[in-house]
Amino acid sequence: MTGISGAATILAVCAVWIVVLQGTAFAVGHRIRRYNVVDVIWGLGFVGIGVVALVLGGGDLTRRTVLAVVVAVWGLRLSWHMHVKTRGHGEDPRYVDYLGQDPTVGTVIGKVFATQGGSQLWVGLPIVVSAVCGATTGPGWILLVVGVAAALVGFSFEAIGDAQLREYKADPDRGPIMDRGLWGWTRHPNYFGDACLWWGLWLIAASGGLPAVLTVLSPVAMTYFIVYATGARRLEAAMAGRPGYADYCARTSYFLPRPPRRSP
Incomplete structure (x- = not known):
């Protein structure tokens, strides 16, 4: 895929990936009553964006590969680090302060998971757009x-x-x-x-x-x-x-x- 239409298609596929990832994280967090699970999937979201851009992009293969590899190494390490850091602990005080003691489902989705998902798509935009650029x-x-x-x-x-x-x-x-x-x-x-x-x-x-x-x-x-x-x-x-x-x-x-x- 190349051109603006190609970038739009890649971004749409990345959006589906992010929605599925964030939705799964919300379901897990809601079940265990601990929403800092969203920190674990921060890096994973970009790993998926890098893979989608590599597979679907029609731009320079070397650049797509470099971006996908760098993001994968960084994102997987970060997600594993956050998993180890938060495993067996309660909710992060930052989220208690941010959400309050008894937040509604809508508040949690809007202020945490939807916000992070949108941020992942915005921050990952260079990876998406670069995937359709020339050599x-x-x-x-x-x-x-x-x-x-x-x-x-x-x-x-x-x-x-x-x-x-x-x-x-x-x-x-x-x-x-x-x-x-x-x-x-x-x-x-x-x-x-x-x-x-x-x-x-x-x-x-x-x-x-x-x-x-x-x-x-x-x-x-x-x-x-x-x-x-x-x-x-x-x-x-x-x-x-x-x-x-x-x-x-x-x-x-x-x-x-x-x-x-x-x-x-």
């Missing part, structure tokens, strides 16, 4: 290589940051604040990694030229939400009262990694 040529190869590098940096920050956090939580002599490894350079290495990865994926998609270049608002929206809306900012508010956190903030970058400042 990568000339300067486009530079964008593809830089995009792959950025995506690898982002994946590494997420995976290493999560591993370091697990080690910290397993240490009986840990302090009140995680400031080891990457967490000493940025207070949110996983969110920084996520932003890097999606800008990298957009660069890979943009290597095919128009109209994929025009999907730049997808990584812009993703970055805004993980930095200012639902990600780092909300976590900061939850951590604000923890002993030592103010000093940690004073010496550690909020988002972009840099060497820690010397404590006052």
